[in-house]
Amino acid sequence: MKKTGIVVLALMMSIGLMACGGKETKQSEGAKTESSAAQESAKAGAEKAKDAKEIKGSILEVKDFMFSIKTDDGKEYALNFDKAPEGLSEVKEGDEVTVEYTGELSEVDSFTGTILSVKKA
Incomplete structure (x- = not known):
């Protein structure tokens, strides 16, 4: 046993x-x-x-998940994001900026790319 x-x-x-x-x-x-x-x-x-593009203009408005920018030629773009891009917290409405992004911009359609950075110009 x-x-x-x-x-x-x-x-x-x-x-x-x-x-x-x-x-x-x-x-x-x-x-x-x-x-x-x-x-x-x-x-x-x-x-x-590697595929990044740049756009220059002035910040019109900054919200929680998007900001809008107006270029020198008068075009306005609304750029949305999930996570705040690098440098966005350092700019405010009226600042001249350079935005680095991927994807395509459109004045009519919503932005579907990714914003890599926002820098004061």
Whole structure:
């Protein structure tokens, strides 16, 4: 009876160790996935910077998730964003700025690109 009890306990311990080992593998795979995602995001950022365009004008209005700009030739554009672009907090209405962005601007359609930065001109 003692031998059967020892075998059962040994079997239960080995099953427990196998379960713990499986969790560690999944966590390390998750870390690899997060690392891969960060690398892909960095590559996407580099590609965006490569395709970047600039527009110069004056800030008409700044809101929580958008701002509008008027160029020297009188065209007005509304630029929306999910996360405030670099430098937006340093400018105010009336400031002359240079906006670096990707995508296409339109006076009629909404902006679907990404604003990379806003700098005082």
